[in-house]
Amino acid sequence: MTSIPRRAALMAATCLALAAPALAQAQEAPLPRITVTGEGEVATAPDMATVSLGITAENAEAGAAMDEASRVAEALLARLDELGIAAADRQSSDISLRPVWSNGDDGTARGITGFEAGNQLSVRVRDLDRLGDVLGAVLEDGANQLSGLSFGLQEPKPVMEDARRAAVADAMDKARVLAEAAGVTLGPVISIAEAGGGHAPAPMMEMARASAVPVAAGETVVSTQVTMVFELDGAPE
Numbered sequence: 295m296t297s298i299p300r301r302a303a304l305m306a307a308t309c310l311a312l313a314a315p316a317l318a319q320a321q322e323a324p325l326p327r328i329t330v331t332g333e334g335e336v337a338t339a340p341d342m343a344t345v346s347l348g349i350t351a352e353n354a355e356a357g358a359a360m361d362e363a364s365r366v367a368e369a370l371l372a373r374l375d376e377l378g379i380a381a382a383d384r385q386s387s388d389i390s391l392r393p394v395w396s397n398g399d400d401g402t403a404r405g406i407t408g409f410e411a412g413n414q415l416s417v418r419v420r421d422l423d424r425l426g427d428v429l430g431a432v433l434e435d436g437a438n439q440l441s442g443l444s445f446g447l448q449e450p451k452p453v454m455e456d457a458r459r460a461a462v463a464d465a466m467d468k469a470r471v472l473a474e475a476a477g478v479t480l481g482p483v484i485s486i487a488e489a490g491g492g493h494a495p496a497p498m499m500e501m502a503r504a505s506a507v508p509v510a511a512g513e514t515v516v517s518t519q520v521t522m523v524f525e526l527d528g529a530p531e
Contacts (some may be wrong), residue, residue: 326526327484328472332465334457335517340445343425343511346387347432348414348439352394359411360391366436367413373435374417377428383418390414414441420448422511429507445514453516458488461520469524481525489519 349370351362367386374384390412396405417432419425422445429440447453473480 325481326478327523328469328480328526329521329523330465330468330472331489331519331521332461332463332468333517333519334460334462334464335515336453336456336460337513337515338447338453340447340511340514341420341422342446342448343419343422343509344442344444344446345417345419345425345429345440346414346442347417347437348388348412348441349437350410350412350439352408352410354408356391356409356411359409363411363413367415369435370415370432370437373431374428377424377431379417379419379428383420385416386413387416388412388414412439414439422509425509425511426507429509433507445511447514447516450516454518457516457518458520461488461518462486462522465520465522469522473524473526479527481527484523484525486523487521489521 347370349363349366351359351366353359353362371384390410392410392412393406394408394410396402396407417428419428433440469480
C-alpha cells in the first residue's frame with residue numbers, strides 16, 4: 295500500500311511534468327513587435343554627366359562602312375583628348391555592322407544593297423560647365439547619334455548616408471505614432487534592413503546654355519528605404 299506522502303509526491307511530480315511544456319512555451323513566446331518602413335530622400339545638384347554618343351556610316355562595301363565609322367571614332371577620341379576628358383572616362387559600348395536590305399517595293403526580290411557600321415561611345419563629363427562644349431565638339435567632328443544623357447554624383451556616398459538617416463528617422467516617427475495610437479510603449483530596435491536605394495534626376499530644372507548645346511542639369515534625388523522592427527512594451531488596455 296502506497297503511503298500518503300509518497301502518493302502526494304507522485305501527484306506533484308506528474309503535475310510538474312504536465313505543466314513544463316506549457317511553461318516552456320510561454321517563456322519562449324516572443325514579445326509583441328511592430329514593423330515599419332521608412333523612406334528618405336535627398337535632392338542635390340549633380341556634378342557629373344554621362345552621355346552616350348555614336349557614329350553610323352553606310353557604304354556598299356562592308357569594309358568601307360566600318361573604315362568610315364572607325365575614322366570618325368578616332369577623330370572623336372582625339373577631340374576628347376583636346377577637351378581634357380580622361381581615358382578612364384570614355385568607353386566603347388558597342389561596335390556593329392549590319393546589312394542594309396532593299397524593301398522590294400519595285401517588284402524585285404529583297405536583297406542586300408549595302409552595309410551600316412556603327413560605333414557607340416559612353417563619355418563621362420566631370421565638369422558640367424563644359425558639357426555643352428563637349429556635345430557641340432563631338433557633333434562637329436562627325437557624331438550623328440546622341441542616345442542618352444544622365445546626370446549623377448562623383449561621390450554619392452555622403453548623400454546616400456543622409457538619405458539613410460532620413461529613412462531611419464521616418465521609420466522611427468511612424469513607429470512612435472503607431473505605438474501611441476495603440477496604447478503601448480515603443481521598445482528597442484530588433485532589426486534594421488535596407489530595401490535598396492538609387493538616384494534619379496528630379497523634374498525641377500534650370501536651363502543653362504553652354505557655348506554649343508543647351509543643357510538642363512537640374513537636381514539629382516538620392517533615395518532609400520529601411521524596414522525596422524521594434525519590440526513593444528506592454529499591451530493595449
